[in-house]
Amino acid sequence: MADMKQYVQDTLDLIAKRDPDQPQFKNTVSKVLESVIPVLEAHPEFKEQKILERIIEPERVITFRVPWQDDKGEVHVNRGFRVQMSSAIGPYKGGLRFHPSVNLDILKFLAFEQVFKNALSGLPIGGAKGGSDFDPHGKSDNEVMHFCQSFMTELYRHIGPDVDVPAGDIGVGGREVGYLYGQYKRIRDSYDAGVLTGKRVDYWGSLARTEATGYGLLYFVKNMLDAKDISLKDKTVVVSGSGNVATYAIEKAQAFGAKVVTCSDSNGYVYDPNGIDLAAVKEIKQVRRGRIKEYVETHPQAEYHEGCKGVWTVKCDVALPCATQGEIDLESAKALVANGVIAVGEGANMPSTLDAIAYFQQNKVLFAPGKAANAGGVSVSALEMAQNSERLQWTFEEVDGKLQDIMANIYKNAKANAEKYADPDDLVAGANITAFVKVANVMLAHGLV
Ligand SMILES: NC(=O)C1=CN([C@@H]2O[C@H](COP(=O)(O)OP(=O)(O)OC[C@H]3O[C@@H](n4cnc5c(N)ncnc54)[C@H](OP(=O)(O)O)[C@@H]3O)[C@@H](O)[C@H]2O)C=CC1
Numbered sequence: 155m156a157d158m159k160q161y162v163q164d165t166l167d168l169i170a171k172r173d174p175d176q177p178q179f180k181n182t183v184s185k186v187l188e189s190v191i192p193v194l195e196a197h198p199e200f201k202e203q204k205i206l207e208r209i210i211e212p213e214r215v216i217t218f219r220v221p222w223q224d225d226k227g228e229v230h231v232n233r234g235f236r237v238q239m240s241s242a243i244g245p246y247k248g249g250l251r252f253h254p255s256v257n258l259d260i261l262k263f264l265a266f267e268q269v270f271k272n273a274l275s276g277l278p279i280g281g282a283k284g285g286s287d288f289d290p291h292g293k294s295d296n297e298v299m300h301f302c303q304s305f306m307t308e309l310y311r312h313i314g315p316d317v318d319v320p321a322g323d324i325g326v327g328g329r330e331v332g333y334l335y336g337q338y339k340r341i342r343d344s345y346d347a348g349v350l351t352g353k354r355v356d357y358w359g360s361l362a363r364t365e366a367t368g369y370g371l372l373y374f375v376k377n378m379l380d381a382k383d384i385s386l387k388d389k390t391v392v393v394s395g396s397g398n399v400a401t402y403a404i405e406k407a408q409a410f411g412a413k414v415v416t417c418s419d420s421n422g423y424v425y426d427p428n429g430i431d432l433a434a435v436k437e438i439k440q441v442r443r444g445r446i447k448e449y450v451e452t453h454p455q456a457e458y459h460e461g462c463k464g465v466w467t468v469k470c471d472v473a474l475p476c477a478t479q480g481e482i483d484l485e486s487a488k489a490l491v492a493n494g495v496i497a498v499g500e501g502a503n504m505p506s507t508l509d510a511i512a513y514f515q516q517n518k519v520l521f522a523p524g525k526a527a528n529a530g531g532v533s534v535s536a537l538e539m540a541q542n543s544e545r546l547q548w549t550f551e552e553v554d555g556k557l558q559d560i561m562a563n564i565y566k567n568a569k570a571n572a573e574k575y576a577d578p579d580d581l582v583a584g585a586n587i588t589a590f591v592k593v594a595n596v597m598l599a600h601g602l603v
């Protein structure tokens with residue numbers, strides 16, 4: 155054990171030495187590597203073949219200039235990135251994020267998570283992430299289109315249906331995917347529908363992809379609660395965010411009979427004691443692209459609070475962080491536990507800090523880690539790729555049925571490995587081990603590449 159602990163520590167030291175400016179990447183890697191120590195013990199060949207040193211190094215990182223012009227004719231220059239982390243299991247796959255905070259550290263942590271998430275899905279997809287520090291907020295459709303066209307004018311050389319298949323993430327939804335796809339098609343002079351996922355259904359997107367991450371999160375949480383004979387019916391649920399993941403998490407939680415009392419954006423959160431009116435949220439966010447505080451203008455019983463952290467002080471049975479990384483810190487975890495939370499399901503990528511996760515686990519809160527619980531989105535993206543290859547489109551019910559099976563399998567495999575190697579309820583360890591073993595074994599099979 156001491157030997158493999160040292161191997162993990164040496165690998166983390168290597169990151170700290172090579173990339174001292176990438177703390178989020180190092181944090182993410184540390185949690186995964188710490189979980190897989192028992193597997194490294196059982197498989198000395200992983201160390202002999204330097205699997206850890208290889209798995210932390212992206213296969214390729216692309217950075218590029220993205221010049222574009224706003225509606226007033228002013229020129230702007232943003233930075234574009236694609237981190238192609240691993241193609242062991244399939245073409246690079248993972249979303250594009252447009253947000254001012256985007257940098258290489260964040261994209262490497264997201265790409266690393268994506269490798270393991272995609273392995274958990276059981277589908278043939280490797281891991282990648284990309285994006286830009288461009289901020290779509292407050293931009294006209296025309297400006298967003300010009301930006302997307304410029305971004306794709308470089309990215310197109312690095313992607314393809316069997317090479318790398320981007321999709322959406324924060325700040326990249328159906329509108330952006332449409333503009334990106336249009337420019338790709340124009341430059342390549344080829345329809346290649348499978349080059350991007352999250353497309354609109356009328357140009358060969360998959361039914362249920364829009365809903366998949368949020369619905370998948372609830373399917374996973376339901377599996378986790380069912381195993382403890384706990385029902386979601388009549389439970390109080392707190393959700394953060396009001397974007398793609400949050401919206402459809404709220405929709406499915408409500409369909410399961412839960413009462414969702416909050417949602418948020420980066421300015422603040424809404425608390426509605428009667429339960430969130432999802433149609434109103436969709437109107438504000440999807441139609442008007444407005445701010446969540448507008449909700450209280452038509453819902454006088456609801457309260458709006460400036461700032462995002464307060465959402466975790468609202469009393470609830472189940473908490474579903476669906477906005478962004480690091481949004482639940484130790485203080486927020488303590489507030490949730492003090493208020494009696496039973497379960498936390500991560501819709502976002504790494505929304506809980508490492509000390510928050512440890513606190514939940516010490517306090518026996520059922521904890522569903524993002525790489526397992528939010529894998530429904532990328533899974534349906536892989537189903538979109540399959541449909542594009544077949545040149546067919548499946549029904550909503552068919553895709554949703556497959557999504558339910560995929561989420562049940564991810565839960566089952568993570569639980570089985572938690573029981574085999576760790577605390578039986580430690581789904582963080584269970585998910586990390588399941589995914590790591592799969593990727594590491596395929597890397598061995600491919601030789602030294
Ligand atoms: N879309 C997908 O299929 C998948 C997404 N995820 C993850 O889920 C999370 C949400 O993604 P998605 O719903 O697609 O993104 P959206 O852009 O649709 O929504 C993001 C939401 O989070 C809020 N938000 C963004 N940044 C911050 C911040 N720094 N602090 C507080 N709130 C913030 C946004 O508010 P505002 O409008 O004010 O910016 C918005 O409400 C991300 O972590 C993403 O990586 C994971 C798996 C798949």
Ligand SMILES: O=C(O)CCC(=O)C(=O)O
Pocket residue numbers: 247248249250268271319320321322323351503528529531532533535
């Ligand atoms: O559907 C995809 O490829 C992107 C999903 C994604 O970015 C994620 O799972 O975080």
